[in-house]
Amino acid sequence: MNSKVIEIHGLTKKYGSFTAVDNLNLSVSKGEIFGLLGPNGAGKSTTILMLIGLTEPSSGTAKICGIDPSRNPVDVKKKVGYLPEDVGFYDNLTGLENLIYTAQLNSIPLGEARQRADQLISKVGLSNEGKKKAGKYSRGMRQRLGLADVLIKNPEVIILDEPTMGIDPSGIKDFLELIVRLSREEGITVLFSSHLLHQVQKVCNRVGIFVGGKLLAEGDINSLARKLFATSALTIEIGISPPSSGKGRAKPRSITAAGLKNKLQSIEGVDAVKMNNNIFQVECSGDISSQLARAVINSGADLNYLNKKEYGLDDIYYHYFEGGNGNE
Amino acid sequence: MNKRVLHPFWVMVRKEVADHMKSWRFVILMAIIVLTCVGSLYTALTNIGKAVDAGDNENAFFFLKLFTITDGTLPSFFIFISFLGPLLGISLGFDTVNSEQNRGTLSRILAQPVPRDYLLNAKFMAALIVISMMFFSLSFLVIGTGLIAIGIPPTPEEFMRIIFYTLLSIVYVSFWLNLSILFSVRFRQSATSALSGIAVWLFFTVFYPIIINLVTRAFEPSRYAPAHIIYMYNKLKFILVQIMPNELFSEASTTLLIPSVRSFGPLTIEQVQGAIPGPLPLGQSLLIVWPQLTGLIAVTIICFLISYLLFMKREIRSR
Numbered sequence: 032m033n034s035k036v037i038e039i040h041g042l043t044k045k046y047g048s049f050t051a052v053d054n055l056n057l058s059v060s061k062g063e064i065f066g067l068l069g070p071n072g073a074g075k076s077t078t079i080l081m082l083i084g085l086t087e088p089s090s091g092t093a094k095i096c097g098i099d100p101s102r103n104p105v106d107v108k109k110k111v112g113y114l115p116e117d118v119g120f121y122d123n124l125t126g127l128e129n130l131i132y133t134a135q136l137n138s139i140p141l142g143e144a145r146q147r148a149d150q151l152i153s154k155v156g157l158s159n160e161g162k163k164k165a166g167k168y169s170r171g172m173r174q175r176l177g178l179a180d181v182l183i184k185n186p187e188v189i190i191l192d193e194p195t196m197g198i199d200p201s202g203i204k205d206f207l208e209l210i211v212r213l214s215r216e217e218g219i220t221v222l223f224s225s226h227l228l229h230q231v232q233k234v235c236n237r238v239g240i241f242v243g244g245k246l247l248a249e250g251d252i253n254s255l256a257r258k259l260f261a262t263s264a265l266t267i268e269i270g271i272s273p274p275s276s277g278k279g280r281a282k283p284r285s286i287t288a289a290g291l292k293n294k295l296q297s298i299e300g301v302d303a304v305k306m307n308n309n310i311f312q313v314e315c316s317g318d319i320s321s322q323l324a325r326a327v328i329n330s331g332a333d334l335n336y337l338n339k340k341e342y343g344l345d346d347i348y349y350h351y352f353e354g355g356n357g358n359e
Numbered sequence: 360m361n362k363r364v365l366h367p368f369w370v371m372v373r374k375e376v377a378d379h380m381k382s383w384r385f386v387i388l389m390a391i392i393v394l395t396c397v398g399s400l401y402t403a404l405t406n407i408g409k410a411v412d413a414g415d416n417e418n419a420f421f422f423l424k425l426f427t428i429t430d431g432t433l434p435s436f437f438i439f440i441s442f443l444g445p446l447l448g449i450s451l452g453f454d455t456v457n458s459e460q461n462r463g464t465l466s467r468i469l470a471q472p473v474p475r476d477y478l479l480n481a482k483f484m485a486a487l488i489v490i491s492m493m494f495f496s497l498s499f500l501v502i503g504t505g506l507i508a509i510g511i512p513p514t515p516e517e518f519m520r521i522i523f524y525t526l527l528s529i530v531y532v533s534f535w536l537n538l539s540i541l542f543s544v545r546f547r548q549s550a551t552s553a554l555s556g557i558a559v560w561l562f563f564t565v566f567y568p569i570i571i572n573l574v575t576r577a578f579e580p581s582r583y584a585p586a587h588i589i590y591m592y593n594k595l596k597f598i599l600v601q602i603m604p605n606e607l608f609s610e611a612s613t614t615l616l617i618p619s620v621r622s623f624g625p626l627t628i629e630q631v632q633g634a635i636p637g638p639l640p641l642g643q644s645l646l647i648v649w650p651q652l653t654g655l656i657a658v659t660i661i662c663f664l665i666s667y668l669l670f671m672k673r674e675i676r677s678r
Contacts, residue, residue: 076676083470086674105472113470115677119463121374123381135370136471180467192677 034061036188036220037082041091044077044244051077053244054091059222059237064214066231067224069241075224076116078241079192082222083113096187109137112181116192118173122166126157126176129165130183137184144183151179156205170197175206182213188220189213195230207234266340267320269295269311272333291330298322367473368481375485379451388450389493392443396497399436403428404508420638422513423520425505426616436501437612440528441605447493448535449556451486454549455479455540456670461547466677479670483533483540483663490532498525516641523645524615530655531608535560537662544666544673563603571599593625607655611648618644 037059044052052074059065067075080086082093084104093100100107120129127148134144152161155175160168168176174197181189191210195203211234214221225231231238232252239249248255271291292306300319305312313323320339327334365373379385403425429435434442456479459465469475498521506512513521538559542552575596580588600606614620618638622630639647 080674080676085466085469087672105474108470108472111470113466115463115466115470117463117678118467119678120467121378121464122462123378132370132374133467133471135365136367136468136473138364138367138472140364177467184471 035059036061036096037222038094039091042078042081042088042093043090044074044081044086045089050244052081055246057239057246057249059220061220062214062218063237064211064221064223064235066235066238067222067241068226068228068231068238070226073241074244075241076192079113079190079222079224082190083107083111109184110187112184112186112189114177114181114189114191114194117196118177118180120165120168120173120176122164124165125162126165126168127152127161129176130179133180134183139184147183151182155179155209171199171202174198178206178209186219188222190222192224193226194223195225195227203230210234265315265318267313267315267323268338268340269313269323269327270335271309271311271327272335291327291332294326294330295323298326368477371473371477371481372485372488375482376488379485379489384450385489388447392447392493392497395439395443396436396501398433399429399439400425400501400504402430402433403435404505406430407509420517420618422505422511422517423616423618425501426521426524437524437616441531441609441612444528444532444608445535445560445605447490448532449539449553449560451489452536452539453543453553453556455482455543457543457547457549457552461549461678463678466675469675475671476667479540479667483537486536487529487533490536491529494525494528494532519641520615520618520644524612527608527611527615527648527652530652530659531604534604534655534659534662537659537666541662541666544669563605567603571596575599590625590627597624601654604655604658607651611651614644614648622647
């Protein structure tokens with residue numbers, strides 16, 4: 032069985048001489064939450080538009096659930112829910128009416144549409160606002176209504192383009208949790224585009240980093256980090272007090288900073304030690320913070336703090352952005 | 360089961376019709392048109408007595424005079440329609456597509472499993488339904504008022520002429536509607552598209568005739584030129600005028616509402632020879648307006664086609 036829900040081969044989109052998406056290859060399996068991460072203008076939205084058949088690719092193919100969106104856009108749209116960036120609703124209709132309208136466009140009978148709209152509107156936390164005109168909705172409320180609008184057709188895949196824009200922090204948390212829950216409970220595949228790393232990090236199983244129309248890296252966050260910082264996945268920062276303090280409590284057993292550096296270097300698992308004014312940056316392949324701490328204390332230095340620095344998406348992101356800019 | 364599910368296309372049409380009906384724009388337009396029609400009907404009714412007394416052979420069609428008669432202070436009903444029809448068409452259509460785009464609803468609706476042309480077709484269909492309802496009710500109101508005021512019912516032929524005239528006005532307004540839909544697809548700002556619609560309208564009603572006058576005057580043959588040159592000259596003038604949709608409409612509506620009109624453009628003496636002056640039967644009047652009607656329908660279809668091509672190939676971005 033082919034469990035790939037989204038398959039993209041050599042997808043390219045050119046606007047004149049400008050290449051917005053450049054030879055993109057990507058596949059997303061069923062039930063996965065895939066994050067497309069990239070700065071503004073990286074070609075994320077263009078890729079999504081090609082997936083949903085709202086624009087024609089210049090070359091290459093995209094397939095959703097085995098259907099080509101540029102040939103059978105209507106069939107694709109039956110299975111895919113798309114939440115555009117900064118979604119809009121008919122201002123003169125209420126939130127519920129907007130949902131029912133969408134349901135009817137999906138050939139859902141009116142009675143069922145009403146029922147489903149009611150359920151969904153409380154699911155996205157708008158049950159009190161359902162009877163308000165959509166024109167009075169705030170940006171965040173529109174975005175929530177947008178999610179309900181996407182879900183009303185019972186999609187197999189949902190594609191969200193910058194879905195958290197304009198939602199307040201607690202709202203973002205709810206929103207992301209809702210997406211994760213839906214994906215788990217109903218096995219919906221989610222493609223999520225964002226330029227905000229932390230959200231992507233929070234919800235996505237896999238991430239693709241998109242810069243200048245190219246997919247620079249793809250994989251889960253740990254493997255991305257491993258790929259990127261091949262030798263050392265972890266940096267431990269150690270701060271010690273100056274070996275000789277001004278208060279005359281100089282310790283007889285204290286050693287110089289350089290000596291400590293050598294000592295740390297000899298511990299197994301340590302790749303490199305950098306020293307900078309009583310702060311040691313220890314790059315190591317595994318979590319050996321306890322050994323390091325013991326070594327520092329045994330050497331007689333005062334351990335001020337010890338900080339484990341894991342490579343997050345931030346570092347990955349900036350690393351690639353620098354790389355992306357450097358190529359141009 | 361299947362019966363109870365409304366086809367998505369009709370769901371869209373229903374929503375669009377409801378939107379038109381509830382909009383202030385429609386109320387204002389309706390008010391303008393109803394007011395002008397009441398005004399022209401009033402002048403027609405106060406002057407109809409004189410018209411009947413004239414005792415010419417058009418008396419048989421004096422009910423139609425309700426639509427055409429005037430005492431010179433206010434234009435007649437059909438002049439008003441030919442003047443306000445374009446305004447109605449343009450204002451119903453100028454923000455068809457670009458308002459959806461600007462509200463961010465376009466990409467959401469097109470992400471639903473409906474073919475893309477449904478949106479365009481549904482919007483056109485909805486506006487057409489609204490216009491048809493409006494024009495038919497206006498015509499019937501005029502007939503009803505006339506019936507009460509003068510107490511003579513229209514003959515079946517008069518009734519049919521009024522119906523055909525109403526259909527013709529609908530075709531005419533739908534031309535302007537399609538033109539403004541075209542502009543709404545082309546221009547992202549609704550103000551731009553409204554202005555371009557009005558510009559085209561002004562061009563055809565005001566400037567084009569002036570230009571034609573200037574151009575044809577340059578070719579004007581002398582009074583002593585051979586007959587065939589004068590004939591050719593008049594023919595050219597006539598053809599140039601025919602490009603204007605408003606001219607097509609006014610020719611066609613004149614023919615339908617004034618049965619004694621029997622031709623447009625230059626006629627030779629040979630052609631007129633032997634003709635019995637008198638009103639034409641409906642079938643003959645229809646034959647005369649056939650080219651005008653076809654022309655109007657053709658330009659309507661061309662406008663629709665261009666907007667269709669532009670829209671189907673378009674990339675749909677959100678906002």
